[in-house]
Amino acid sequence: MTEWQEEGVDYIALFKEYQRTMADEVFTSLANDLIADLTPLSSKKGSFPHFINQNKGLKALKAARRGREMTRTEWPAFKEISFHYFKFDSEIPSSLNEREVFVDCTWSFIRGAFTMADIPTLMLEIATNGNKDRKVQMKVRGERQDCARKADGVGFHASQQIYIAESALIYGATQDKKDEDAWRSRRALRDSWVSQIKATSQTPHPRSGMSVFGSTSHNGETQFFAMDYKGLFRVRTLTSMMVPMQAMSFAPGIQHCILACLEFVLHVLDESERRNSAAKMTSHEEREDSLEAAAAIPTTSSTRKKSIFKPNKSCI
Incomplete structure (x- = not known):
């Protein structure tokens, strides 16, 4: 539960090295919270996936993203199925909130x-x-x-x-x-x-x-x-x-x-x-x-404050 190694790469040690490297940069709260975000959304420069790719190569990044093999391959038999139906117009209107x-x-x-x-x-x-x-x-x-x-x-x-x-x-x-x-x-x-x-x-x-x-x-x-x-x-x-x-x-x-x-x-x-x-x-x-x-397990870092819209005087 406390070890993460894939094909000879110690990713926990690599993550700690990443933290040291980023110590003087604008450090994301996810990394502060020990969250290794491996999704494609997180692959921009300065991220942990980018750091893995730079230091260990694409093969190591792919190994890090490899998930647990799923044992279930088929849906179970259902005696009774109820659906939450959905319905669209010919084109989804842009006015929807x-x-x-x-x-x-x-x-x-x-x-x-x-x-x-x-x-x-x-x-x-x-x-x-x-x-x-x-x-x-x-x-x-x-x-x-x-x-x-x-x-x-x-x-x-x-x-x-x-x-x-x-x-x-x-x-x-x-x-x-x-x-x-x-x-x-x-x-x-x-x-x-x-x-x-x-x-x-x-x-x-x-x-x-x-x-x-x-x-x-x-x-x-x-x-x-x-x-x-x-x-x-x-x-x-x-x-x-x-x-x-x-x-x-x-x-x-x-x-x-x-x-x-x-x-x-x-x-x-x-x-x-x-x-x-x-x-x-x-x-x-x-x-x-x-x-x-x-x-x-360390508590999470400071929670971001949600931005609140403040109208200017001309809007009032």
């Missing part, structure tokens, strides 16, 4: 796949449990802080948030919004992972090799990814989809979105089955060890 886009377009595909897999979901302004668990441990003037970040969509394994989604506009979403959602989603998954480790250490469920999942949507494209822990919180891309914007691309676009969501949910199903099949009773000493290990 962020919530309408997420609910009527992106979430229709994602939630439909989760519903088929019998995995419950919730949408719109859902408090992320792990973030809340971390914040309530902090006190201001003797009062506990009970304010959690909100997610656009959440999927559950038992009572645990195994999937967290962030979404932006389907037209005109800015790069700043894309970067902010990527940052928020990875921080939320880190909090979720730590929270679930603390919870499972007190129940007959596995305490290692655990993954959590997320997605970010930006200008019609959705990226699906997974996070696990190997001495660092590793983030990998699993698949992606592009919502069809016009009638001429509607049929093939829908097929691609459905298949991408089904492929993604297979990964989530596989993780759920691993957790269930690996369940075992643990001793009091083992539970204490797990809780101490979870408590030893």
